[in-house]
Amino acid sequence: MSELQKVLILTSDSVDTLRVMAAGANASEIWNNDLDALVKTHSLRFIESEYEVDPTQGLQLSDGDFRRRDLDATNARQILRVLPNLTAADAVDERLWVTLALGHFRGYMRDRWPADDDALGNHVRNHVFASTDRRRERDHAIARLWWSGSYVRRFVDASQVNPALQAFFSNSDLSVQILGRPSLATIPALARAILAVVTKYFVDQEVPYDRTGVRSFLEALDYLAGRRALGTVPANVLLEVVEERFREHVELPAFLESTAVS
Structure with a gap:
């Protein structure tokens, strides 16, 4: 430098x-x-x-x-x-x-x-x-x-910054919705899980952005964070929870709808 x-x-x-x-x-x-x-x-x-x-x-x-x-x-x-x-x-x-x-x-x-x-x-x-x-x-x-x-x-880990940023900017609405919800940054494990999930779907699998679904997904996580101590949930379990919520709320292509959460 x-x-x-x-x-x-x-x-x-x-x-x-x-x-x-x-x-x-x-x-x-x-x-x-x-x-x-x-x-x-x-x-x-x-x-x-x-x-x-x-x-x-x-x-x-x-x-x-x-x-x-x-x-x-x-x-x-x-x-x-x-x-x-x-x-x-x-x-x-x-x-x-x-x-x-x-x-x-x-x-x-x-x-x-x-x-x-x-x-x-x-x-x-x-x-x-x-x-x-x-x-x-x-x-x-x-x-x-x-x-x-x-x-x-x-x-996110240094190796995942690039794809996570690609996901973050996949639609101008996504960054606004995430940054506008303080609870999603005050629980680091939840923030990591969200970034992992949106990277998987919006970057790796190129799922089209669903504005209504994403907002509903993040609202559901906001609600969950208000009633459960998500910071104490094991990272792998929390990741599954976040991905399940994503799949419940965000419209997916037909070939992904029947696949199990991995």
């Missing part, structure tokens, strides 16, 4: 200045100008942070061989290299994410989330700003990659 650099981040007042612009008629100015231009025009200010970035690392852009969303898993792994020492406690800092989105990763943001001029204000608010958990985990161009990558890395 190359030498890490401390990140200069926008001040809270500067972020608020940009937020007001995005809510009004100046969203296009934020979207179409680089950070240096915005700093000069609006007297934005920076402060030195304790966050460290590897300046040699970037995020992969789409080309003729990849759809934009197909690179989410790759870039979720990559953002962990870019910000190797970032913790969950620090990753709620909106100033960091706004600075990265408009600065170092502006090209990636515009490539991954091309703008529609008819709704540019909402577009900028969703993908540049990150004031809530939902925005950070679902919408923000960069933060969503870090939160998803961090979640998966925490609960």
